[in-house]
Amino acid sequence: MASSGFSPAAPPVFNGERFHIWVVKMKTYLQAFDLWEVVNLDAEPAPLRANPTVAQMRQHADERTKRHKAMSCIQNCVSDVIFTRIMACETPKEAWDKLKEEFQGTERTRQQQLLNLRRDFENMKMKEEEIVKQYSDRIMVVVNNIRPLGEQFSEARIVEKVISTLPERYEAKISSFEDSRDLTTISLTELINALYAQEQRRASRLEEHQEGAFQAKAKPTSSTFAQKGKKTWKDKSRYENTRKRDQSCRYCKRAGHPEADCWFRPDAICQHCKKKGHVDRFAKTKANRGRTNFSNQRLKHE
Template sequence: MAQSIDKMPFFDGTQYAHWKTRMKFFIKSKDYKLWDIVEDGTFVPQQSKTDWSAEDRKKMELNCKALHILFSVFGPNIYEKMSSCESAKEVWDKLEVTYEGTNKVKKTKIRLLNLAYENFKMDSEEDIEKMFDRFSTMTNGLKGYGEAIPEEKLVRKLIYSLLES
């Protein structure tokens, strides 16, 4: 069953990589400037609100819109973990550390996925569809960590991974 393109992707703490990709595109589709705020952070003016420039006010409005979108997709447990955050970037960064890990953890996961990629072979009881699903999960995991593999290399790897039969 197809989902509405306007439906925000709910996050309950599972399948973070999948949710992260969907959420990134959802926010960009609403307003690309919102994604800039999530990715780059927001400047918080040091002066009182009455002294804010129009640009300061616009950045703060974008931050509030991005926060609203993010908090709207969290279940109660995730909301509790993120509720102290004051900027959309802070929420996004905290989600990444919580569900992807620190840079050291990410590097370890990338190494493990690269090792799985290098050793990938079709199992004897596996059909092509299951093999491709397993391959896609692994390569999408690498891509999620910023380790995209060129398509021609992926195709070669798949072909060489097939059983002779």
């Protein structure tokens, strides 16, 4: 009998979905109250012998009551919609078999489901964008759908499936496993944790490498600053000179020369005669004219 101090959680309620999960939970729930044998075997308690004792009578009554307790558990662990399908059943085994037949299918249906699930299991491969834990979760979903249908799936078979369908990036880790121990003795949890640790180390190294490359690219050297500064001042001076040449002179109203070099400035000084009012070009012209006139007059006298 169940211990008087045991208080199980609330019973699972079946609403028409995920029957294979509800079956496992419900079986455990009935076992906790020592009621599973009543549902599974559906055996009537042995009749009382002549002149039974009080203890025998009490035990017989408890055995008969178990059937009603099991029936009550099954009825209260399904939704109202599902209850209408088993309300005509008189024994807990009859109600249990009714639910299995409707939601788990007949033997032929179960064999077809099992065949499809086996095919899915055999065709599964790890995707490049997946991590190993995501892949193992996908595998276990299929395995957990196969097991309730009567297929025995050993852990060694699942480990073999994972190892044989891993991408090439796990080849070194698998080789180290093969050299150090027998792969048939390794558990699925141990394998997944070891491969996940390798993924974490690879991701950490990749992140450090990317961060170092980014810092090296973002940090300029002193020579870079000098070159950039030199180039900037040089380009700035060239830009200023170009901009000044493009501006019109306020004295002659022409472009192409700075105002300080304009010949038409009122304060311009002739470099030939050192006087204001004309520029060097005109002074040289006047001097040439004077020398030419003097030479002509001399020729006439001669």
